[in-house]
Amino acid sequence: MSNSYAQPIFRTTDLSAGLRVVERLLAIADLRELEIDYEAHVSSARTLTPLFELLPWATWYTEGDGDASSEAGDDPSAHLPIRFRACAEVPETVPVFLEALHDTPATVRWDFEGWPAAPEVGLGTGGSRGAFVTLCVNVRDLDLYEPATDHTVFVHVKQIEAERAPWLAAQVGLQVVGDLVTAPY
Known part of the structure; x- marks a missing residue:
């Protein structure tokens, strides 16, 4: 699986405002x-x-330093802090996940079939390899290394279609607020 490239397009202290941007995308x-x-x-x-x-x-x-994991059958509560990951979940789980976080740094990534054509920047339909939206909650980066008191929405695109990110931002009345970065997994 290749990585996508992501660009932040919205930052806010209001989580519900971040979710509204995700919904518009x-x-x-x-x-x-x-x-x-x-x-x-x-x-x-x-x-x-x-x-x-x-x-x-x-x-x-x-x-x-630790090497405990779910794969080893260890008890996660005995090894805090941990890196928690769940994939291929249904959208209905999002509100409950967000409610559980409190001030925990986390990402929610919506993975879907593709982006629409962007003829204004010379791009056809964007395929699934670079079609994601990520909401970073209580953190500024996709790797969960920069805790924050705000939340950031990233759009993901293929590297060769970098101009799609500002185009997507414009489609929802926004503009990019940071650099294009390589996204994890």
Whole structure:
């Protein structure tokens, strides 16, 4: 699987405003095969418990010196902080996931079939390899390394279609607010 490239187009302290931007972007996307991926840097049982109640099949691992993981059958609550990940979820899980986070850094990524054609910038329909929207919650970056008190919406595109990101921002009345970056996984 190749990586997409992502560009931030909206930053806010109001999570519901971030979700509204995501909804506007999804309204112009080809949502066939829509799936949601989650990642969080969980450091408290207050967050861990509801996340695993919602997504009991999620995977996790420790970062740094530890080597505990769901694959090894370890107890995640005994190894906090952990990196929590759930993939291919249904959209209905998003509100409950967000409610469980509190101040936990996390990403919610909407993965779908493709972006619409962007004839103004010379691009046809964008395929699934670079068609995502990510909402970074309590964090500024897609890798969960820069905790923040705000939230950022990123659009993902193929590297050779970098001009699609500002075009997408313009379609929802916004403009890019940062550089194009390589997205994880």
